[in-house]
Amino acid sequence: MRKLVRFFGIAAVSLVTLASTPSFAAGRTDFKVCWTIYAGWMPWGEAKTQGIVSKWAKKYGINVDVVQLNDYVESINQYTAGKFDGCAMTNMDALTIPASGGVDSTALIVSDYSNGNDGVLIKGKGRKLTDLKGQQINLVQFSVSHYLLARALESAHMTERDLKVVNTSDADISAAFATPEVQQAVTWNPMLADLKAQPNVTEVFDSSKIPGEIMDMMVVNTKTLQENPALGKALTGAWFEMVALMHANSPGSTAALTAMAKSSGTDLAGFKGQLSTTALFYTPQAALDFVSSPNLPVIMTRVARFSFDHGLLGQGAPSADAVGMAFDKGVVIGSKSNVKLRFDPSYVAMAAAGKL
Template sequence: MKTTKHRFFALVFTVFLLIGCCLPASAITEPPTFTVGWSVYAGWNPYFYMQKSGTMKKWADKYGIVIKVQRFDYAASLDSFVAKNIDACTMTNMEALDMPAAAGVDSTAIIVGDYSNGNDAVLVRNGLTFDKLPGQRIMLVQKTVSEYLLERGMVLNGQQAQLSKLRLINTSDSDIVPAFMNNTSNPAVVTWKPLASQILADKSVHSIFDSSKIPGEILDLLVVRTEVLNRPDGSGQRFAKAISGAWYETVQQLASGQSQAIKVSAAASGDSIDSYKEQLRTTSLFATPKSAADFTTGPNIKQKMELVRQFCFAHGLLGQGVKSVDDVAIVYPDGSVQGHKERVRLRFNAAYMQAAQQGKL
């Protein structure tokens, strides 16, 4: 009897093995894989921790997917996203509008992580003031929020008429600190922390304007290509839920001062723990999904985005052939649209932040 049972189970095992061997490769499917690009910034370094700590994998496993995390220089991350080489990317609200949206890539912001509250700054040597900046070499990453911050500083300091005389030197974020520090003939630079903090360590340099003067205008987002989010198999929705769950688990650890989360996030940019904590103090982090969802569904975001889109249009950042600021439109969670409804390219979606708030992830 025992031998008969053993033979029976051996036969069943052999049949299943043969079936598995004969299945076409298409029938053995790998889990959907998504790649997220991030670059060095206080509000984006947590993506490095999410990967290293296993938090990202835990949430990805929950939804039956794989999430890869890849570090880039900032401009390169945007180029990769526009080229559809990665599925999601950390970026500011302005770059979401003037890069993928302007290039015709329909994109959706699913996480509003924070706003810069002093992290971005205009730094000068030799006691320069805004009225002395026209004609001077100003180093920055062009077509990013650094250029936006510089212009807002000029306008708010009564120098709007001098904007056309600014001399901008495009410099990548990986090169900007040594390029500025090693050449004292460069009198001004616009950048963000931790790069700004490294430059300010030189006592001959000081800040004349920073993002705390324009709260809520420089938003830090996680943006997903809309076509990825809306994949027919539902994997894009699962991705959005997984990464939102991982994000809010991580942010709560940061907000509560969890030492490992802060230590690894600091290490993402080669910073000391003290330096990273200093950066977080000038980052207005939406530490709870409720605070993020409330901001995204409130009226302030529309007012801030109006300033940003007008800047982008005035500087020709919305793409070739764009004749009106309304040609690259933005839709908000309440369905309201800034611009032509048939030209929506950037979407703010609060659904995943709200799901996190309600404990439904």
């Protein structure tokens, strides 16, 4: 379940001094990556439990420890500080925390995108987006919810100036929506599913209307990956073996899904419900097609613009182009002299070609 805050921030920028001197030397054999509870990232924990990660690591002569942390933002902060070689995070957080903080990072695997996991709610039947005008709306400020709201308003030819955002933590959003004072909210699953199932609530916009814009990824330190390609191969191989098992419609896949459901605090039906609004790439080719698409730089340009407009690219960022991002076929957006986020499809391409 997406219980933990998935929000942008610039607090980790101060950690760049810690991360600027690589804490991991080339030619290492021991690596650590971290993840937190969310439907799209549960396969990492199950892959460790089933020995899939260790099998692939052994194939390449290394050891990889996959560590579950309890705080999402703290996991990114620890990665940014050099405590982990990789971390599961969203595309937006990868840009606004490690990349904006000066840590050159690579999106090794874009594993899925939100396809209805995030939504805008208004109390009352038959409501529409334009009913938000002049109203207050509760959400986690500077989060994927905030980004979703901005995109929703844009679709209705409105802006944030047309309403008032009230910062509300993910832990408090359900309780707030239960009060008569709160009539509008933006949130993610599992809170979203619970709130929109209530009587007289209308979901006026959800992330399926902006497909591909809220991504979940395994991000690794670029220098570490370049010096240790075995890490990229082992993680990529393990990931796609795990998701193939999930998709196999077999007793083994049912057992794996049931275990992931339990670990995330729900039952099998609840977990499958979360997966139904998560566009998980079950094959390397599907992931490769997504990350190689010319639409990906367009999406990340939007994300960079939102981040800059909300002060999330760090103090002194002169424009939305302050941080460079590299994509397939040598495409670069933003500053070519400050490329800090790379969508590198090479390892997924190896998996798609059966060369891992």
